[in-house]
Amino acid sequence: MTSAALRSRAWKLLEMVTTPLLPSDYLDLVSPLRASADLRGRIEAVHPETGDAATIVIRPGRGWRGHTAGQYVRIGVDVDGVRLWRAYSITSPTNRRDGRVTITVKAIPDGKVSNHLVRRAKPGTLIQLDQSTGDFVLSQARPAKVLYLTAGSGITPVMGMLRDTEFDDAVMVHCAPRPQDVIFRDELHDLVANKKLRLTEVHTDSDGMLDITRLHELVPDWAERETWACGPAGLLDAAEEHWTGHGVQERLHTERFRPGIVVAGDDGEVTFSVSGKTVHADGATPLLDIGEEAGVLMPSGCRMGICFGCVTPLKAGAVRDLRTGEITEAEPGVLIQTCVSAAAGPCDIER
Numbered sequence: 630m631t632s633a634a635l636r637s638r639a640w641k642l643l644e645m646v647t648t649p650l651l652p653s654d655y656l657d658l659v660s661p662l663r664a665s666a667d668l669r670g671r672i673e674a675v676h677p678e679t680g681d682a683a684t685i686v687i688r689p690g691r692g693w694r695g696h697t698a699g700q701y702v703r704i705g706v707d708v709d710g711v712r713l714w715r716a717y718s719i720t721s722p723t724n725r726r727d728g729r730v731t732i733t734v735k736a737i738p739d740g741k742v743s744n745h746l747v748r749r750a751k752p753g754t755l756i757q758l759d760q761s762t763g764d765f766v767l768s769q770a771r772p773a774k775v776l777y778l779t780a781g782s783g784i785t786p787v788m789g790m791l792r793d794t795e796f797d798d799a800v801m802v803h804c805a806p807r808p809q810d811v812i813f814r815d816e817l818h819d820l821v822a823n824k825k826l827r828l829t830e831v832h833t834d835s836d837g838m839l840d841i842t843r844l845h846e847l848v849p850d851w852a853e854r855e856t857w858a859c860g861p862a863g864l865l866d867a868a869e870e871h872w873t874g875h876g877v878q879e880r881l882h883t884e885r886f887r888p889g890i891v892v893a894g895d896d897g898e899v900t901f902s903v904s905g906k907t908v909h910a911d912g913a914t915p916l917l918d919i920g921e922e923a924g925v926l927m928p929s930g931c932r933m934g935i936c937f938g939c940v941t942p943l944k945a946g947a948v949r950d951l952r953t954g955e956i957t958e959a960e961p962g963v964l965i966q967t968c969v970s971a972a973a974g975p976c977d978i979e980r
C-alpha cells in the first residue's frame with residue numbers, strides 16, 4: 630500500500646472515531662490558521678476610528694494570497710450562534726510587513742455584523758475568510774491626475790489605495806455628517822500636511838449634501854481626473870449621471886456597498902423546503918434576509934449580486950430580480966441569487 634493510501638485509510642479511521650466532530654475540527658482547535666484548513670483569520674486587535682467605526686486587524690491563515698489595493702474580502706462571522714457573511718474593503722496597504730490585513734467597519738442602525746464587529750468583536754476571535762476580490766482597483770497606467778470622491782464608510786477602499794500608491798496630483802472630496810464622523814481624519818490631514826493630497830471635507834450636517842453638478846467649484850479640473858468614487862447610492866447615481874452627461878464616463882470608477890435599483894413586486898408565501906419553514910415575504914425584501922430572519926441557514930457573501938455566494942435552486946413559483954424587475958420562474962436546474970431576488974407570489978427555495 631502506498632503511503633498516500635495509508636494516510637487516507639488512517640484519516641478515514643480517525644474520522645470514524647471522532648464522529649460527530651471530524652479530525653479537521655480538532656485540528657482547528659490547535660492550528661486554525663494552518664495552510665490546508667479552510668481559510669480563516671484571527672482578529673488580533675480592534676481600534677476605534679470614530680463613534681461608530683472601528684478598524685479590525687486580522688491575521689490571515691497560511692493560504693491567504695494577498696490583495697490589490699481597493700479590493701474587498703468576504704468574512705464569515707458568528708453572531709449569536711449564526712455564521713453570517715459580509716464583504717469589507719481592505720484598508721491596509723498591500724506591503725504591510727507583519728502580514729496582517731485590516732478592514733474598517735462602520736456600524737449601521739440594526740446592522741447585525743457591523744455592530745458585532747465594531748462593538749463586540751474581541752481579539753483572539755476566529756473568523757472565516759475568502760480570498761480578496763473586486764475590480765475597484767487603480768489602473769495599470771498611472772494617471773497624471775486623480776480624484777477620490779467618497780462619503781461615509783465609502784472611504785475605506787480609497788484609504789487602501791492612498792496607503793499603497795502615491796500620485797503627484799491627488800484630490801479627495803469626502804462627505805460625512807460632522808468632522809468627528811470622518812473616518813481616518815488625522816491620517817488624511819497628515820497626507821495634506823505632507824502635500825500628498827488635497828482634501829475638501831463636506832460636512833453634510835452644516836454644509837448640506839454635496840451637489841455634484843457644482844463639483845467644478847471644488848475641483849475645477851474634475852473632468853480631466855481619473856476618478857474613484859465610493860459612497861451611498863444617491864452620490865454614485867448622481868456621479869454616474871454627471872460624468873456621462875459630460876462624456877467622460879470612462880474616467881469614473883465606482884464601488885457600491887449595496888445593490889442599486891430596487892423594483893418591488895407582489896408578495897407571497899415563501900417555503901424553505903429543506904428547513905421545513907414557510908413565511909410570508911413582501912415583494913421588496915431579498916429572500917436572503919427573509920430566510921435568515923426565519924432562522925434558515927442561507928449562504929451569502931457580498932449581499933449585492935456580485936459574488937454569487939448565495940445562489941440557491943428555485944424549486945417552485947417565481948421570484949423577481951430587485952435590480953431589473955425581471956421575473957424568473959422555477960424549472961429544473963434554475964438557480965437564483967437570493968440577495969437580489971424577492972418573492973413574486975408563492976415560491977419554494979431549496980434551503
Ligand SMILES: Cc1cc2nc3c(=O)[nH]c(=O)nc-3n(C[C@H](O)[C@H](O)[C@H](O)COP(=O)(O)OP(=O)(O)OC[C@H]3O[C@@H](n4cnc5c(N)ncnc54)[C@H](O)[C@@H]3O)c2cc1C
Pocket residue numbers: 701715716717718719732733734735736737738739740741742743744763782785786885886887931932933
Ligand atoms: C464590495 C463591498 C465592500 C464593502 N466594504 C465595506 C467597508 O469597508 N466598511 C463597511 O462598513 N461596510 C462595507 N460594506 C458593507 C458591508 O458588507 C455590510 O453590508 C454592512 O456592514 C452592513 O451589514 P450588517 O450585517 O451590519 O447589516 P444587516 O444586518 O445586513 O442590515 C441591517 C439593515 O441595514 C440595511 N443595510 C445593509 N447594508 C447597508 C449599508 N451598507 N448601508 C446602509 N444600510 C445597509 C439593510 O437593508 C437592513 O435594513 C461593503 C459591501 C460591499 C458589497
Ligand code: FES
Pocket residue numbers: 928929930931932933934935936937938939940966967968969
Ligand atoms: S451574496 Fe453575493 S451575489 Fe448574492
